Amino acid sequence: MPLLDWARTQWDRALGALAVLIGAILLLVGWMKISDTGFVSEQLPYLASAGLGGVFLLGLGGMLWLSADLRDQWRELRGIRARLDATADLAE
Amino acid sequence: MGILLGMARLHRKAGAAVCAVLGLAIVPLISADAQADATYAAVAEATGTRVILTNQSIPLNVAPQLQGPTASAVQNSLQQSDAYAAFPYPGEEVAGIPGVVGGAAGVPLPAYPFVIATSFGDGAKQLSYPGIELRAESTETLTQSTATGGSTGAGGTSSARVARDxxxxxxxxxTDLDALRIGESLVISGLHAVATASRDSAGKLTRASELSFTRLSAPGFVIGLTNGKFTLQNGTEAPAQNDVPLAQIAAALSGAGYPTTFQVPQETPDGIIGAGLQIQTTLPAPPAGTPGGFSGETPVTYTIGLLRAEVAYTVLPTTPAAADTGVDAGVDAATGVPGAPALPTTDLAGLPGTVPVLAPVAAPVAGIDLASLQASRAAVGSDVGWIYLMVAAVGLAAVGGCAVLYRGAR
Incomplete structure (x- = not known):
């Protein structure tokens, strides 16, 4: 189950991808619902729910993905520092 | 180290793939334009009979009026849903006296009791008195009211309904009236009047109206009215086949002491005002010394019919449907927002061949506030679809911005 293993170890990235996917689906569904009616009073609820909800999920997904990428950077930096420390110990 | 670099490359590729998918997702949003805004405003008004009295002894030349059963429904696309039913209804001026006096004196007075009204969100209301039944209902898609006076077989009912499906x-x-006596000897029975206006999704307008009665008996003759044609009944219920010209009917009724005019249905730009019948008679002078100084003969005018049904409907001119509506609401040159549909008034005075109405047709429900309707449209925007696209673009920009921000940081 490589996908499940990846989701477990990369939970923030998995959540981000899921949020972006759901947000995109919400936006598409909202657009289809808005397209079904020409009356503003019926379009506004979809704008408020699907539109704003989709945007929130897209933003949340982007933030989680960015957070995961930054965590990767910190992990790389920690690895480099560990190697530098090990090299310094060997030199002494 | 190599593993870490490989994962970073993998993540960059995954991020680029997400951005590409989201970028492609907006294509159908832009290519499939949302349906244009549709704005409608509809009104239905029915009054069984309007009676207007004029007497020179009444101060300030006031012409008292009494009407009913009266039902009215007004609904538009911005959640206005006003239903109104009354019987008997003495006119706005008289019905509003308790409120005016109470306000001036600072004393709360009970409002005119034989009225029921609902607005959007009120649901259904009902008011019952002996011989009077009033109902009104307001929802988002249905506005209706019914006023009944008398009882089944010996009364009248008016109903107004605006529905969106x-x-x-x-x-x-x-309006249905079982029997109406005018003056000493004129009786109308089985009166039925209908006015209907409807718009489909393309804005196409359909109008229909009917005014008929099974029997009008006056000294010397009995007539019926069906589909705008008068028929002699020769004292029997079965109408004769020969139609009688309107002029002959009017002359015969005038000869019997009931000057009568017939109003053919009037098509308005957004609906129809049904056929009407106006009959005049004169009440004899009261005995001398009547309290209040009331004296002299009193001409009385009865107006029947003139039901009103209108649906104003506007869609943005960018849609093919708008070309077929036949509604020219105009476009605001400054904002580019199409004008809200305008409903004409019911004042028929001045039109050629119409009934010389002595007073404007009562309008117990305030007319549609088209100015606020248009202002609301302008505030919302000409098309909610574009607002939605803007919101969606903000969301995509947020995700894309995250990727750009991260790549810039690296």
């Missing part, structure tokens, strides 16, 4: 809007006004 999907993109179709229907306004319908109906």
């Amino acid at each position: 999907g993109d179709d809007v229907v306004a319908k006004a109906v």
Whole structure:
């Protein structure tokens, strides 16, 4: 189950991808619902729910993905520092 | 180290793939334009009979009026849903006296009791008195009211209804009077009047109206009225086949002491005002010394019919449907927002061949505030679809911005 293993170890990235996917689906569904009616009073609820909800999920997904990428950077930096420390110990 | 670099490359590729998918997702949003805004305003009004009295001894030349059963429904696309039913209804001026006096004196007075009204969100209301039944209901898609006076077989009912089903809007006004006595010897029975206006999703307008009665008996003759044609009944219920010209009917009724005019249905730009009948008679002078100084003969005018049903409907001119509506609401040069549909008034005075109405047709429900309707449209925007696209673009920009921000940081 490589996908499940990846989701477990990369939970923030998995959540981000899921949020972006759901947000995109919400936006598409909202657009289809808005397209079904020409009356503003019926379009506004979809704008408020699907539109704003989709945007929130897209933003949340982007933030989680960015957070995961930054965590990767910190992990790389920690690895480099560990190697530098090990090299310094060997030199002494 | 190599593993870490490989994972970073993998993540960059995954991020680029997400951005590409989201970028492609907006294509159908832009290519499939949302349906244009549709704005409608509909009204249905029905009044069984309007009676207007004029007497020179009444101060300030006031012409008292009494009407009923009266039902009215007004509904538009911005959640206005006003239903109104009254019987008997003495006119706005008299019905509003308790409020005016109470306000001036600072004393709360009970409002005119034989009225029921609902607005959007009120649901259904009902008011019952002996011989009077009033109902009104207001929801988002249905506005209706019914006023009944008397009882079954010996009374009258007026109903007004505006309903929206999907993109179709229907306004319908109906009046039924079992019997109406005018003066000493004129009796109308089985009166039925209908006015209907409807718009489909393309804005196409359909109008229909009917005014009929099974029997009008006056000294010397009995007539019926069906589909705008008078028929002699020769004292029997079965109408004769030969139609009688309107002029002969009017002359015969005038000869019997009931000057009568017939109003053919009037098509308005957004609906129809049904046929009407106006009959005049004169009440004899009261005995001398009547309290209040009331004296002299009193001409009385009865107006029957003139039901009103209208549906104004506007869609943005960018849609093919708008070209077929036949509604020219105009476009605001400054904002580019199409004008809200305008409903004409019911004042028929001045039209050639119409009944010389002594007073404007009462309008117990305030007319549609088209100015606020248009202002609301302008505030919302000409098309909610574009607002939605803007919101979606903000969301995509947020995700894309995250990727750009991260790549810039690296």
